[in-house]
Amino acid sequence: MSAIVIALPGNEALAGVLAQHLKAGLGTAAIHRFPDEESLVRLDCDVSGRTIVLVASLDRPDPKFLPLLSAATTTRELGASKVGLIAPYLAYMRQDQRFHAGEAVTSRLFARQLSDVVDWLVTVDPHLHRVKALADIFSTPAIAVHAASLLARWIAEHVDRPVLIGPDRESEQWVSEVAAGARAPFLVLEKQRSGDFDVRVSLPDLDRYRDRTPVLVDDIISTGRTMVGALQHLAARGAKPAVCAGVHAVFAPGALEALRAAGAERIVTANTIAHETNGIDVAPLLADAARKLV
Secondary structure (H helix, E strand, C coil): CCEEEEECCCCHHHHHHHHHHHCCEEEEEEEEECCCCCEEEEECCCCCCCEEEEECCCCCCHHHHHHHHHHHHHHHHCCCCEEEEECCCCCCCCCCCCCCCCCCCHHHHHHHHHHHHCCEEEEECCCCCCCCCHHHCCCCCEEEECCHHHHHHHHHHHCCCEEEEECCHHHHHHHHHHHHHHCCCEEECEEEEEECCEEEEECCCCHHHCCCEEEEEEEEECCCHHHHHHHHHHHHCCCCCCEEEEEEECCCCCHHHHHHHCCCCEEEEECCCCCCCEEECCHHHHHHHHHHHC
16 A cells, blocks of 8 residues: 555554554645644655555544644645545534524534545444435545444443443434443433533433442543433442443543543543543544545
8 A cells, every 4th residue: 555644743652553554655734733723734754656544533523623634635735646644533523503693513514524524424323313324424434433332342342241331312222232242231321401501311220230230331531511410420339430431531520530530430432532531443444434535
């Protein structure tokens, strides 16, 4: 494969592993930020005639997105034969309709801009609701790989007699898939959300699983309020100390500390976003999907 994997800042570790999987060269895109907070992107390798695979996880996306557009456009201007993007975490998928008058449908705007500058996209478990597939909003080929099997394997290997707990009824299909892979039973929370940081939860049928270790699973750990509420509920019910497992380690300020204070025995995430809790490697999944598109 005549390809070069280029890491945007913060993605160097994952890009290095992906380059090994893809048997590709490795480069970086340096970003200089001026005092007025404008940015300048500079590629450190010759991209002419090569397939370029940009690696950029798009958590906290606003300061990352314009440099990514600049990097993708510049590789094409400098003669790259094809430009792909591996974005393990894909931002702006929640706002998929106009909930109130005057609002932007951000997911479609975001997808249109990315589709204009890359030839293909690979991501992990994007947060899709009313949009059922990436192809509905991206005009360039886009593959979403799923980390359920990896979470299931980690739980089976690291947790003794688990019972999985999903965040809400919408998550039941996904949680059931993880539970099947881990050969464990599962429950889902009854949740009432009054705001970004105000979540109340309850858990039915816990008594028959008192001899099992609760594993709270979610695709995104952001504010952590749902998990905190579940941890408090479990403690009040006399359950064993719980494990928290997620795909995307977004972690709003204070979220990790809140989970630990609420009694989480262990917190593990996939390496879609670089974080101290990373313990599940998605690189093989991303590389397999990228091979189909390169």
